[in-house]
Amino acid sequence: MKFDVAIPDSFLYGTPSDIDRTFKIFQLARSLSIFRVENIFIFHDKTINPPNDEINFIVTLLEYLDTPQYLRKKIYPKMDVLKYAGKLHPIRSFHHKDKVPLEDIKNGETRIGVLEKKGNMLFVDVGLDALIKYQGKIKQQGKKISVKLIKKNNLLTAVDINRENINEIYWGYKVFHYNFIHEILKQYSKSKIILTSRYSEFFKIDSDFTDNLKNNTDVDNSVLIVFGSPKFGLNEIFNKEKINIANYNSFNFFPYQGTQTVRLEESIFGVLSILNNLLNS
């Protein structure tokens, strides 16, 4: 079972310092990567209305952290939001590959690269000692793409490859920003949406709802997990968009919490731990 995650763009509410913000987003990126989240949806929180630079901070840093180390400097030239990002531990996702000698690349290997134009020709920088000739459909210089490396007579060329054909357990997450949570919810059937709230019933591993999830044998099916903001729960957020929250399944995953609050980044890690263990082991 795969997971997608939706969080409000007020994620950084109450976190004024850049170093704390950076660390909070790092924790989020780790959660997404460890639990193989494919899509992270950030929806506009109309109860708080965070400023645009705060939203950009989240989106840019999340995308930066999902980028292999060897491309980071090229795609993200000195940017202010990345001031503290260099001090973070690496994420070490499977698409964050190491630099290896060109001759060690095997035929069919996949890597993430950036398109570059030299004269009339397109090349991909995949973090090796030479740019690789690109033979694919994308024309947009500077674009981050996944390629398959074809080795023929010891010469490498790069061709397009779709996620479905990449033979790796995980290949990173995509970041989206939506103005309305409704636009995210409508992409999933209600039985595949899980809201999280401290005020809901405890999540139970032996309920009809979880049986239904467990019996769904289609591993490519994704569950959407939705989190509230550091200030307001999903009740208030759904109210503001006039969505009836009673139509959705909502659970508290932290029975008898010993602290007054569970922080949003902690909650995301914990809920993904529980669902990943329940549905994938």
Place this chain on the structure above:
Amino acid sequence: MKFDVAIPDSFLYGTPSDIDRTFKIFQLARSLSIFRVENIFIFHDKTINPPNDEINFIVTLLEYLDTPQYLRKKIYPKMDVLKYAGKLHPIRSFHHKDKVPLEDIKNGETRIGVLEKKGNMLFVDVGLDALIKYQGKIKQQGKKISVKLIKKNNLLTAVDINRENINEIYWGYKVFHYNFIHEILKQYSKSKIILTSRYSEFFKIDSDFTDNLKNNTDVDNSVLIVFGSPKFGLNEIFNKEKINIANYNSFNFFPYQGTQTVRLEESIFGVLSILNNLLNS
């Protein structure tokens, strides 16, 4: 079901900077507090043999973070290990009470305080506008104790109270350091010990082992969860102490992890999330 946690004293291995160390221990303290861990055992890791100042750093900062804000300055005068601790978010455990006007204290309230001698009399500083007269058995000045506040004719006195009689869901953790992991293991029956290892079978919610845990209705019974070090797993650590690891139940709680490593502080949060949800909801 209650949880105790055992971690190696090499917890900070590979974390050279004080600010990162502080944050790593903060994350640990949050995990312990959210999941109401009563005892955190730190055992000496003979595969790494961390220096004493590193072990002191862990113990001191953990105890500091479990101390109510109002006592921190008194118990921990300017210490080097606490350089960055002031910048951390609060833990907000239930024993971290706010300062309130003396007249708002209700008869029978419990608070954590520090013993102080004035002349021949013993008082407790419980973070209020006045010291409270102490009528109990402990004599040791400077000791951190739990007291019950008795209100009679609008006068407060403090008396001893045991944990069992404190009517709060959680009252903080105790920190212990042991030279041998064996000394910790022998305090628990084997059916109540859970080892964690990436190389073990996936933890399953419907195994005989978990059924056995779930059917144990004695809520005061504690489970001990044991974690390996950032460098060596429990296999190597048990080997070094000549303990046969095959005699214990060991599980991997993170099926199909999408990153090359799950960091120790992440693993602790995730495993406690899973077991707390499974056994308490």
